[in-house]
Amino acid sequence: MDFIVxxxxxxxxxxxxxxxxxxxxxxxxxVMVIVGIIFxxxxxxxLYKMAGVQ
Numbered sequence: 001m002d003f004i005v006x007x008x009x010x011x012x013x014x015x016x017x018x019x020x021x022x023x024x025x026x027x028x029x030x031v032m033v034i035v036g037i038i039f040x041x042x043x044x045x046x047l048y049k050m051a052g053v054q
Contacts, residue, residue, distance in 0.1 A: 004033070 005020040023030045 004030075007037070 004023065008019060023033060
């Protein structure tokens, strides 16, 4: 769980401590945060690739 906390702090999320505490208690929240990060990263990669096509 420390790995996820480090990622959240690196992204500049100030309430990372509270979020990490909630994620420790809820598997659903943990999965939702991971899926959200993957989707956001995928969107950023997609936009980068589309900008490179032009």
